Amino acid sequence: MKFGVIVFPGSNCDHDAYHVISKHVGQPVDFIWHRDTNLSSYDAVIIPGGFSYGDYLRAGALARFSPVMSSVKKFAQRGRFVLGICNGFQILCEAGLLPGALLRNRDLHFICEHIFVLVETADTPFTHELQRGSVLRLPIAHAEGNYICDEDTFAELKREDRIIISYCDKDGGVTNTANPNGSRDNIAGICNRDRNVLGLMPHPERACEDLLGSSDGRGIFRSLAATLASVA
Amino acid sequence: MKAKVYVNLKPGVLDPQGKAIQHSVELLGFNGISHIRQGKYFEIGLDSALGEAAAHESVSRLAREVLSNPIIEDFSVEIEA
Numbered sequence: 397m398k399f400g401v402i403v404f405p406g407s408n409c410d411h412d413a414y415h416v417i418s419k420h421v422g423q424p425v426d427f428i429w430h431r432d433t434n435l436s437s438y439d440a441v442i443i444p445g446g447f448s449y450g451d452y453l454r455a456g457a458l459a460r461f462s463p464v465m466s467s468v469k470k471f472a473q474r475g476r477f478v479l480g481i482c483n484g485f486q487i488l489c490e491a492g493l494l495p496g497a498l499l500r501n502r503d504l505h506f507i508c509e510h511i512f513v514l515v516e517t518a519d520t521p522f523t524h525e526l527q528r529g530s531v532l533r534l535p536i537a538h539a540e541g542n543y544i545c546d547e548d549t550f551a552e553l554k555r556e557d558r559i560i561i562s563y564c565d566k567d568g569g570v571t572n573t574a575n576p577n578g579s580r581d582n583i584a585g586i587c588n589r590d591r592n593v594l595g596l597m598p599h600p601e602r603a604c605e606d607l608l609g610s611s612d613g614r615g616i617f618r619s620l621a622a623t624l625a626s627v628a
Numbered sequence: 629m630k631a632k633v634y635v636n637l638k639p640g641v642l643d644p645q646g647k648a649i650q651h652s653v654e655l656l657g658f659n660g661i662s663h664i665r666q667g668k669y670f671e672i673g674l675d676s677a678l679g680e681a682a683a684h685e686s687v688s689r690l691a692r693e694v695l696s697n698p699i700i701e702d703f704s705v706e707i708e709a
Contacts, residue, residue: 461694544642
């Protein structure tokens with residue numbers, strides 16, 4: 397199994413993702429410059445957090461036009477796995493690989509803190525080793541994390557069990573006070589219909605070592621690695 | 629020839645920046661403001677040989693595919709000779 401971490405001008409969590417794959421997952425991983433288009437040797441790619449293209453125009457809007465993104469689309473269509481984290485989630489929405497959009501946070505602030513999320517489903521290649529209903533403590537660091545979508549899309553996400561994690565309090569209560577950014581129904585992460593493309597606002601790759609305040613993010617990478625091991 | 633493109637959040641989409649501006653403006657004593665919505669404005673220089681109709685079509689496509697996100701934003705295009 398081989399992982400790739402895509403690097404745009406302005407990506408800044410690429411090394412964190414690389415570190416987690418090489419150290420904790422223990423698998424080969426490459427950086428993929430955004431002008432490269434050959435993804436044939438990879439089983440999963442991570443679109444990392446950061447400020448691709450300085451967030452000019454809209455967060456993720458310009459990264460979508462990088463040459464690598466048309467390859468990522470085909471990669472996803474072939475059933476390979478794509479994990480977008482923070483800016484990566486914004487890019488996946490802008491590219492149409494995930495529905496909806498991420499707006500400016502309700503209270504305008506850039507929020508950088510540890511929050512709690514509820515695991516809404518274990519039925520994805522990225523969360524099957526987690527327990528549905530369990531609570532993870534993960535960091536967020538974003539100014540545009542307020543997820544929005546239309547009624548039809550929202551109904552579809554609910555019906556198809558595609559809301560993966562939701563902001564909650566420490567006891568798992570999905571409440572308005574536990575919602576850091578105004579996101580619809582506290583949505584913190586969703587997947588596509590085929591369940592092989594996942595977007596998350598929180599940063600599991602920054603929560604894989606107790607020294608960093610939490611190692612709750614490991615389950616996501618462990619799940620993905622187990623998925624890859626079973627399909628390889 | 630020049631194109632002007634206005635991109636605005638769709639009605640109903642939360643605009644906390646507009647709200648913050650409105651709040652400040654009201655503190656300054658401006659009365660009678662019902663709401664402020666913040667948008668974006670783009671000026672695009674165009675080759676006059678393009679013709680107005682073709683320019684409008686081309687810039688509209690650009691506005692739809694790049695300058696706006698149709699999930700959250702509307703746009704309008706004006707062409708000036």
